[in-house]
Amino acid sequence: MIDFVFGHYAYWFTIILLAIGLYGMLIKDNLVKKTIGLSIFQTGVILFFVSVATKWNATVPVKSDEFPVTEVANYMNPLPHTLMLTAIVVGVATLGVAFALLITIYNRYETLNEQELLEKIQ
Amino acid sequence: MIGSDIPALIPITFLAFAILIPLLGLWKRHLSYYWAVLGTAIATAFSALGFYNYVTGTETIRYFFGGWEPPIGIEFVYDGLSGFIVLVINAIALFVLIHSRMIGKTEFPGKVTGYYSVAMLLMLGFNGMVLTGDLFNLYVFLEISSLASYALIGIGEKRAPYAAFRYLIIGTVGGSLYLLGVGFLYTITGTLNIIDMTAMLPEVISNSAVITALVLMVAGIGVKAALFPLHGWLPDSYTYASSTSSALIAPIGTKVAAYVLLRVVLYLFGVDIIDTAIPITEIIGVLAGVGILYGSIMAIAQSELKKMLAYSSVSQIGYIIMGISLANPFGFIGAVLHVLNHALMKACLFLVAGNLRLKEGHSDITKFDESYRKKYPWTMLAFTTAALSMVGLPPLAGFFSKWYLALGTIENGSWLLLAVILLSSLLNAVYFFRILEKVYLRNPESDEDKAGILSSLRSNEVKPSMLWTTSVIAVGILAVGLLNAFIVSAIVTMFPAGL
Numbered sequence: 255m256i257d258f259v260f261g262h263y264a265y266w267f268t269i270i271l272l273a274i275g276l277y278g279m280l281i282k283d284n285l286v287k288k289t290i291g292l293s294i295f296q297t298g299v300i301l302f303f304v305s306v307a308t309k310w311n312a313t314v315p316v317k318s319d320e321f322p323v324t325e326v327a328n329y330m331n332p333l334p335h336t337l338m339l340t341a342i343v344v345g346v347a348t349l350g351v352a353f354a355l356l357i358t359i360y361n362r363y364e365t366l367n368e369q370e371l372l373e374k375i376q
Numbered sequence: 377m378i379g380s381d382i383p384a385l386i387p388i389t390f391l392a393f394a395i396l397i398p399l400l401g402l403w404k405r406h407l408s409y410y411w412a413v414l415g416t417a418i419a420t421a422f423s424a425l426g427f428y429n430y431v432t433g434t435e436t437i438r439y440f441f442g443g444w445e446p447p448i449g450i451e452f453v454y455d456g457l458s459g460f461i462v463l464v465i466n467a468i469a470l471f472v473l474i475h476s477r478m479i480g481k482t483e484f485p486g487k488v489t490g491y492y493s494v495a496m497l498l499m500l501g502f503n504g505m506v507l508t509g510d511l512f513n514l515y516v517f518l519e520i521s522s523l524a525s526y527a528l529i530g531i532g533e534k535r536a537p538y539a540a541f542r543y544l545i546i547g548t549v550g551g552s553l554y555l556l557g558v559g560f561l562y563t564i565t566g567t568l569n570i571i572d573m574t575a576m577l578p579e580v581i582s583n584s585a586v587i588t589a590l591v592l593m594v595a596g597i598g599v600k601a602a603l604f605p606l607h608g609w610l611p612d613s614y615t616y617a618s619s620t621s622s623a624l625i626a627p628i629g630t631k632v633a634a635y636v637l638l639r640v641v642l643y644l645f646g647v648d649i650i651d652t653a654i655p656i657t658e659i660i661g662v663l664a665g666v667g668i669l670y671g672s673i674m675a676i677a678q679s680e681l682k683k684m685l686a687y688s689s690v691s692q693i694g695y696i697i698m699g700i701s702l703a704n705p706f707g708f709i710g711a712v713l714h715v716l717n718h719a720l721m722k723a724c725l726f727l728v729a730g731n732l733r734l735k736e737g738h739s740d741i742t743k744f745d746e747s748y749r750k751k752y753p754w755t756m757l758a759f760t761t762a763a764l765s766m767v768g769l770p771p772l773a774g775f776f777s778k779w780y781l782a783l784g785t786i787e788n789g790s791w792l793l794l795a796v797i798l799l800s801s802l803l804n805a806v807y808f809f810r811i812l813e814k815v816y817l818r819n820p821e822s823d824e825d826k827a828g829i830l831s832s833l834r835s836n837e838v839k840p841s842m843l844w845t846t847s848v849i850a851v852g853i854l855a856v857g858l859l860n861a862f863i864v865s866a867i868v869t870m871f872p873a874g875l
Contacts, residue, residue: 279545292548299552299559306563334562337512341555344519348548351526355544358530358537375535 264305271298285359285366289352296345300338307334382426383439383452386462387503389419394496401489409477412492416470416499423463430459431866438509446509447569453509456870457712461506461635464716465628468723468849469499472627475727475845476620478734478838483618484531491531495624498524502632511558511568511644514636515551518600522547525629528621529613539612546609550599557592560585570644578649587653593640594656601633603660603697604667607690611674614686619730622682626689626726627719634696638711642872647703661701665796668694672803681729681739684807685722688766691800692718698793699781705868705875707784712867714777716856717765721774724762724849731755731838731846744814751836754843756815758850763808765853768801773856780864 259266271294278291312330313321321328360366363374378385393415401408429435437454440446454462473495480488501521508514526547530540562568564585565576580586595606602610610630614622641650641657651657671691678684696718699711729739731752736743749756765772778797785794837843856863 276549279549285541288545292545295549296552299556302556303559306559334559340512340516344516344551347523348519348544351523352541352544355526355530355537355541359541362534362537371538375538 264301264308268298268302268305271295271301283368285356285368285371288368289349289356292352293345293349296341296348300341300345303334303338303341307331379426379429380437381439382422382429383437383454383507384441386419386422386426386466387500387507389415389422390496390500390503394493394500397493397496398489401493405489408489408492409473409480412495413470413473415496416466416473419499419503420463420466420470423459423466426454427459427463430454430456447567447572450513451509451569452507453571454507456866457635457638458506460712460866460870461632461715462503464719465502465506465632466499468627468719469495469624471845471849472620472623472723472727475623475730475842477841479618479620479730479842482734483620487531491528491620494524494527497521498528498624502628505632505636509570511561511570511573512555513568515555515558518554518636519551521629521632522551522600525621525625528625529617532617532621534616535612536616536618539609539616543609543613546599546606550596550606552596553592553599554596557589557596560589560592564589570639574644574646577645581645581649581652584653590640590645590650590656591654594637594660597633597637597640598660598663601630601637601697602690602693603637604663604670604690604694607667607671610690611683611686614689615680615683619682619726619733622686623723623726623730626685627723630689630693631696631715631719634693634700634711635715637697638700641700642703642708642875646873647875650703657701657703660697661790661793664694664698664701665793667691668698668796668800669803672800672807676803676807678807679740679742681732681741681811682726684741685725685729688804688807689722691804692722692766695777695781695797698797699777699784702781702784702788702790702793703875704784704787705871706780706787708871708875709864709867710777710780710784712870713780713860713863716863717773717777717853720849720853720856721762721765724758724846724853725766727842727846727849728755728759728762731842734838734842735836741811741814744811746815746818748815752838753835754837754847758846760812760816761850761853763812765857767805767808771854771857773853773860776857776860776864 275291275295275298278294279288282288282291307330309327309330312328315329315332317323356366363371365371393411397408397411400411439452441450480491484491498521501517501524504517505514505521508517526540526544529543530537561573564580564583565573567573599606614626668691671687671694675684675687675691678687696711696714699707699714732739761772765774768775768778778801782794782797785797
């Protein structure tokens with residue numbers, strides 16, 4: 255049991271981050287806080303990819319004479335990390351679009367509070 | 377030879393024009409519209425050529441980017457199904473963009489350069505999603521198309537940015553869930569290539585991580601496809617976006633997501649192993665059935681044409697997903713055929729809504745009256761064609777996809793789903809006929825004043841660029857219905873293995 259909990263600690267952090275992100279998006283009234291929740295949610299997914307690619311006592315994936323390439327345990331798996339570079343870029347673009355929309359919403363309604371916004375829309 | 381490069385040429389055309397339009401916009405801004413139409417026309421020509429090659433030669437093209445063979449490199453797979461979908465979405469986009477000239481001048485003046493550039497990015501994302509043979513690459517294209525659609529929806533009425541923001545939050549969570557599912561599959565199989573993974577999945581299908589991945593991916597794509605409980609973003613987004621945005625995103629966006637669902641369920645996992653641990657096809661079948669009824673009933677309750685069409689989209693996407701969930705040949709034919717039919721019908725209906733908004737300034741059903749049949753004879757004729765097709769009257773296109781879906785439910789013995797299809801046709805009839813009744817069936821001769829007004833009215837149709845595109849799509853609905861035997865014989869060659 256203890257092994258299970260501590261052996262998978264990276265996954266627990268992923269789950270916690272996903273939960274915090276969902277909480278922010280569902281419960282918080284302020285639209286900026288919702289956006290922050292969204293960003294935390296995406297970071298949870300990124301953490302998952304990075305943590306599954308990690309190996310103990312392995313080196314960077316650059317071919318070296320000291321470590322034979324036939325021993326895959328010697329090298330980190332670079333693919334998930336590079337995938338996450340793309341995912342981070344996607345996340346940044348999403349934040350950019352979200353803030354652009356928030357600026358437009360604020361200019362039109364002069365509030366970013368969801369309750370006030372819904373009242374003004376009606 | 378150009379034939380083998382077509383999978384790469386289609387997205388690259390859109391990418392090139394997405395970059396060219398802002399640059400050329402610095403020189404002459406009003407030309408942006410023509411560049412966008414030109415770009416889409418070139419891409420449509422490539423897709424038509426590719427599909428012609430497929431029909432005459434029936435060869436699958438696998439295009440390796442940079443010459444790196446999969447599973448190391450990324451590949452685009454141009455088989456019958458992806459070629460068909462690419463042709464449908466590009467042709468629809470071409471008509472919608474031709475139609476958009478006057479709407480651009482009235483609904484987003486001064487923003488045309490940015491608008492058309494983003495529209496090209498949207499089409500790049502959709503084409504990439506359809507063509508790619510790599511799961512992570514699919515996520516990237518999914519996000520490109522999503523980000524572009526948030527921007528396009530945000531350009532619209534006063535409430536549009538808030539609708540777009542809600543879509544952004546929900547859509548990004550959907551995209552992240554899909555990515556998480558891809559991560560689970562990658563940790564188990566060590567590959568991201570769809571063909572490669574299909575070969576490995578039967579050995580690991582009982583692994584709980586694979587099952588979790590399947591559920592996460594279906595949920596993530598379900599958000600994008602507006603599968604019933606995940607459709608919350610759709611009605612507001614389609615209603616408050618500008619007419620061109622909704623005509624561009626409504627027929628294409630959810631279809632592409634449904635196509636991805638079809639790829640994941642019937643190709644990546646395959647009919648044989650998809651239901652090993654949990655009955656996922658039954659679950660999405662039930663959700664689709666509930667969505668069909670819910671969308672139809674909510675559509676009846678709407679008094680705004682675009683909102684009614686948006687709820688109708690929720691219902692129609694249910695047909696496609698139901699066809700996927702049946703996992704038999706008739707269901708597959710019905711789903712693929714309905715992608716084409718619904719794309720045509722929804723494009724036509726949203727273009728009619730755009731025409732009315734341009735001329736009348738609103739598309740409020742309660743204000744429709746018999747003068748419309750005098751003022752907009754051709755627009756209302758196109759509307760009637762599409763509406764009758766939605767209801768499912770032969771020989772219009774909508775009848776045939778419902779027919780194949782009904783055959784599929786009978787083959788599976790899902791009598792409840794058959795009842796849903798029939799009932800929803802009746803509900804469709806209710807919400808379309810109340811408009812047709814207002815426009816055509818009132819008899820003004822009994823009231824002399826009204827008859828006088830009506831006979832004095834002149835035709836006040838929209839510009840040819842808008843009228844022709846609407847009419848051509850309406851004729852297309854009829855043509856697809858009449859030529860449906862040829863289309864079905866092409867679809868039959870696309871069956872996934874094991875069906």
